[in-house]
Amino acid sequence: MRGNGNRPPAEERDPSEGRMSRRKLFGLGAAGVAAAGAGALATRSLVEEPPAALAVDHVSAPVPFYGEHQAGIVTPAQDRLHFVAFDVVTDKRAELVELLQEWTAAAARLTQGREAGAYGAAGGPPEAAPDDTGEALDLPASALTLTVGFGPSLFDDRFGLTGRRPAALADLPRFPGEQLVPEISGGDICVQACAHDPQVAVHAVRNLARIGFGRVSVRWSQLGFGRTSSTSRAQATPRNLMGFKDGTNNLKLEDDRLLREHLWARGDDWMAGGTYLVTRKIRMTIETWDRTSLAEQEAIFGRDKRAGAPLGGKAEFDPPDFAAKGPDGQPHIAPDAHIRLAHPSNNGNAHLLRRGYNYVDGSDGLGRLDAGLFFMAYQRDPRTQFVPVQTALAKRDPLNEYIKHVSSGLFACPPGVRDAGDYWGRALFA
Structure with missing residues (x-):
């Protein structure tokens, strides 16, 4: 469980503790006195192994932080x-490097x-x-993962990164029908916090925002709540707010070959x-969806609502047979069914690792729920994976x-x- 806040011994204290500046007292707030400037590097040496009292089940146990890839991507999706x-x-x-x-x-x-x-x-x-807000005291790690990313806007002329923007980070095209709100789109840096306890996830984001004050x-x-994708074969496929199993054909952490081919970036950069x-x-x-007939709902998705099987199949993981026809001579799965339009076989074998969540943000003031899906998809190159899939869906999907x-x-x-001497994005700023 999280520490009890006892004061560290003298040898672990910041030597400047007795002569704190006004900036450290009131503006920094970053990681407290000990984490300012070079102290941030020293703080890493204080990371300890999780205590033995911590529960060992997957819901409360910690997820390793260091590794070849960031946690929170192929990590079994938390709730x-x-x-x-x-x-x-x-x-x-x-200052940006110090923040990272x-x-x-x-x-x-x-x-x-x-x-x-x-x-x-x-x-x-x-x-x-x-240097911690305290609302997660006495709570276990809850499989918390923190995953960071850099947006296209970070690669302008502010930090000398213009020439280091990857080709795969090309701006997404405008898709037909989208109604994007600029104030809730984009960003220089993102942080994804996933955990089985919502307070643990919120606590993590709150503290990173506090540390970043002024920068x-x-x-x-x-x-988000109620994950809408499984990222491991050990997880059952969850349902979205339309009641359908979501992401049956998702990439899974066990798919080593597919992950190398479709998820992880390659090269020497x-x-x-x-x-x-x-x-x-x-x-x-x-509200409109809830008044739609079951037959139409299943035709739109191309799947059986209860079992999740592709229409014409029997079980959720049966491969969809897009050529199969029913007694009326029509395809079981309509030409514009969501499952057909999004399937890798119709998108140049493009696979995605989806990691979405349901959301409900209250109501819109007109008696309707402001609810839906916060979609997240990881991939090796959005230009050849997300873009063609979304283009097909935006043009033809009756779900629109x-x-x-x-x-x-x-x-x-x-x-x-990789280790305590490393930091997020170090190679970018090298």
């Missing part, structure tokens, strides 16, 4: 999401069930703000071992009568953090 996109408000490259170092140090602690900073929520100097500001964020994330907030007109895309994001997610 809750807090996704946030930040704008960088400093124009100083050194501090964030990485905090993330290494948080994902192991510890507090964001060395002093914790109640162990630092009383005249300084705590980043929140552009938009999204809470800073993105090798990373991946690309597309997000779309898709609002559903729930019941949904609208209101937010969009595109992010380059760097490879994993």
Whole structure:
């Protein structure tokens, strides 16, 4: 469980503790006194192994933070999401690098069930703000993962990154019918926090935002519940708010060959071992859908609602037979069924690793739920994977009568953090 906030021994304290500046006291708030500047690197040395008292089941146990790839991508999808996109408000490259170092140090602690900073929520100097907000004290790690990505807008002329923008991070085209709201789209940096406990996920995002004060500001964020995809064969396929199993043909962490081919970026640049994330907030007109006949709902998706089997099949994972016809001579799966339009066989063998969540953001003031799907898909190159699939769906999918895309994001997610001397995006700034 997260630490009790006891004050560290003298040898672990920041030597400048007795002469804190006004910036450290009131403006930094970043990771408390100990995480300022070079202290952020020292803080990483304080990351410890999770305590033995921590529950070992998958719901509460920690997920390893260090590795070749970032956690939170092929990690078995957790139940809750807090996704946030930040704008960088400093124009100083050194401050951005320092922020990423501090964030990485905090993330290494948080994902192991510890507090964001060395002093914790109640162990630092009383005249300084705590370096953890405290609402997750006594809660286990809850399989928290924190995954970071860099948006196209980060690669302008502010930080000398213009020439380092990957070709695969090309702006998405405008798709027919989308109604994007600029204020909840884009962003310089994204953080995806997934956990089995929503308070743990929210706590992590809150503390990263606190650490980033004065260097980043929140552009938009999204809470999600009830994962809509399985990323492991050990997980049952969940349902979206339309009642259908979602992402049956998703890439899974067990699909080593397919992951190498369709998920992880290759080459010798800073993105090798990373991946690309597309997000779309898709609002559903729930009330209209709920008045649609079962036969029409199943025809639109091309699947049986209860079993999830492709029409004409018997079980969820039966391969769809797009040539099979019913007694009336018509295809079991209509030419414009969602399953047909999105299938890899109709999109140049494009596979995606989907990691979406349901959302309900209250009502719209007109007696309708503001609800739908927060879609997230990881892939090796959005130009050859997400773009052709979404183009086909935007043009022909009858599901468009019941949904609208209101937010969009595109992010380059760097490879994993290898050890305590590494940090998110280090190779980009090398």
